[in-house]
Amino acid sequence: xxxxxxxxxxxxxxxxxxxxxxxxxxxxxxxxxxxxxxxxxxxxxxxxxxxxxxxxxxxxxxxxxxxxxxxxxxxxxxxxxxxxxxxxxxxxxxxxxxxxxxxxxxxxxxxxxxxxxxxxxxxxxxxxxxxxxxxxxxxxxxxxxxxxxxxxxxxxxxxxxxxxxxxxxxxxxxxxxxxxxxxxxxxxxxxxxxxxxxxxxxxxxxxxxxxxxxxxxxxxxxxxxxxxxxxxxxxxxxxxxxxxxxxxx
Amino acid sequence: xxxxxxxxxxxxxxxxxxxxxxxxxxxxxxxxxxxxxxxxxxxxxxxxxxxxxxxxxxxxxxxxxxxxxxxxxxxxxxxxxxxxxxxxxxxxxxxxxxxxxxxxxxxxxxxxxxxxxxxxxxxxxxxxxxxxxxxxxxxxxxxxxxxxxxxxxxxxxxxxxxxxxxxxxxxxxxxxxxxxxxxxxxxxxxxxxxxxxxxxxxxxxxxxxxxxxxxxxxxxxxxxxxxxxxxxxxxxxxxxxxxxxxxxx
Numbered sequence: 001x002x003x004x005x006x007x008x009x010x011x012x013x014x015x016x017x018x019x020x021x022x023x024x025x026x027x028x029x030x031x032x033x034x035x036x037x038x039x040x041x042x043x044x045x046x047x048x049x050x051x052x053x054x055x056x057x058x059x060x061x062x063x064x065x066x067x068x069x070x071x072x073x074x075x076x077x078x079x080x081x082x083x084x085x086x087x088x089x090x091x092x093x094x095x096x097x098x099x100x101x102x103x104x105x106x107x108x109x110x111x112x113x114x115x116x117x118x119x120x121x122x123x124x125x126x127x128x129x130x131x132x133x134x135x136x137x138x139x140x141x142x143x144x145x146x147x148x149x150x151x152x153x154x155x156x157x158x159x160x161x162x163x164x165x166x167x168x169x170x171x172x173x174x175x176x177x178x179x180x181x182x183x184x185x186x187x188x189x190x191x192x193x194x195x196x197x198x199x200x201x202x203x204x205x206x207x208x209x210x211x212x213x214x215x216x217x218x219x220x221x222x223x224x225x226x227x228x229x230x231x232x233x234x235x236x237x238x239x240x241x242x243x244x245x246x247x248x249x
Numbered sequence: 250x251x252x253x254x255x256x257x258x259x260x261x262x263x264x265x266x267x268x269x270x271x272x273x274x275x276x277x278x279x280x281x282x283x284x285x286x287x288x289x290x291x292x293x294x295x296x297x298x299x300x301x302x303x304x305x306x307x308x309x310x311x312x313x314x315x316x317x318x319x320x321x322x323x324x325x326x327x328x329x330x331x332x333x334x335x336x337x338x339x340x341x342x343x344x345x346x347x348x349x350x351x352x353x354x355x356x357x358x359x360x361x362x363x364x365x366x367x368x369x370x371x372x373x374x375x376x377x378x379x380x381x382x383x384x385x386x387x388x389x390x391x392x393x394x395x396x397x398x399x400x401x402x403x404x405x406x407x408x409x410x411x412x413x414x415x416x417x418x419x420x421x422x423x424x425x426x427x428x429x430x431x432x433x434x435x436x437x438x439x440x441x442x443x444x445x446x447x448x449x450x451x452x453x454x455x456x457x458x459x460x461x462x463x464x465x466x467x468x469x470x471x472x473x474x475x476x477x478x479x480x481x482x483x484x485x486x487x488x489x490x491x492x493x494x495x496x497x498x
Contacts, residue, residue, distance in 0.1 A: 127475055153476070155476045225380065
């Protein structure tokens with residue numbers, strides 16, 4: 001059973017302003033909830049409908065479980081088809097980025113990604129390819145947006161996502177900076193080596209000029225057909241695949 | 250100016266039943282409309298708001314241009330932020346698939362893809378990588394769904410998309426059938442040769458058993474991290490990239 005004010009709080013988390021104020025976000029669906037339970041994230045509460053048996057969760061830690069009506073779940077859900085379970089989760093306070101943790105690996109940098117579906121898919125893809133860090137410009141879509149959380153399919157629980165001013169962050173990291181650009185080197189010819197940053201630009205406008213300046217190697221995905229561009233999550237995946245494919249040969 | 254019945258017709262095209270009955274669909278936004286104008290598709294009418302100058306279209310053929318109010322555009326649009334222009338386009342009657350046209354190339358086969366965003370992104374990706382044919386199971390999302398049209402970013406105007414019973418279509422084509430499956434051969438080790446079909450399964454459940462039986466080579470995208478699966482449009486792109494990368498080396 002949820003009070004009116006609880007419903008109102010949970011609903012409000014669909015807006016970034018309220019998520020930031022409350023330092024809370026909602027994760028919906030069994031698969032994602034389980035992945036967050038097994039992560040470093042702090043679970044504030046779990047809400048489930050009567051048809052869901054909480055034993056399925058095999059909880060070892062003490063988490064506040066609340067049975068709520070289907071109607072209430074519909075009220076607080078951001079989904080067209082609400083799930084049987086949702087978790088209220090604390091937005092962590094990330095410590096300052098320690099650049100030494102980015103050495104000897106590849107990380108993603110997102111410059112103004114706007115679409116939540118793309119953002120979530122990028123996080124899921126990063127997780128598939130073993131990347132742990134995603135560094136975002138301040139105007140990149142909020143990673144705790146319900147659609148991002150949904151599209152990330154639980155991977156968000158494992159990926160470190162930071163926001164900041166890329167023009168000051170990138171030079172300090174001191175790694176090769178690869179960027180998807182026109183007239184770059186053919187992605188299929190590049191030896192990416194052991195470490196670096198992959199910078200992906202905004203869906204419509206690509207990389208900002210002041211970010212482009214920081215690219216040490218411009219990379220192009222060659223086109224065989226006629227589409228004007230690739231979706232940014234697709235382009236990100238092609239970078240990830242080219243980087244890791246060596247290790248699977 | 251649109252009549253009530255015209256508004257009602259255009260709105261109704263957001264539903265598959267009405268699109269099928271009318272053999273019409275709506276394309277929104279300048280970029281996509283231009284690509285359809287330059288395609289084999291038949292344009293029934295173009296609607297634009299007062300702020301749009303139709304000269305931009307450089308129309309050579311005679312197309313019915315109608316200026317409509319912003320309010321009417323909002324009424325007929327499927328977008329949160331309606332565009333200045335939309336085109337009413339005839340759904341073509343595709344001739345029976347000629348299997349000889351699939352030789353010496355790669356085509357995509359979709360088994361029950363449900364998400365319109367994924368479908369549109371797959372079409373855009375196919376177009377980028379020079380694939381011309383996409384063959385879909387009957388229960389794959391309708392390619393003229395507004396969200397598919399939107400996500401395809403105009404590429405739909407260049408790709409042949411057919412629907413049919415895959416269990417009867419695939420064996421008749423007589424090409425190698427590659428399918429994304431667990432425990433298949435490493436995608437990075439495969440020589441895909443010159444021709445074949447790439448079969449991608451439903452977002453949640455993958456390939457149906459009766460389709461799996463028709464796969465001549467099971468292919469696996471190896472995982473380095475922890476995500477349980479890849480988004481289906483991402484997986485499709487990785488197949489496309491591995492198939493064409495040779496030609497760019």
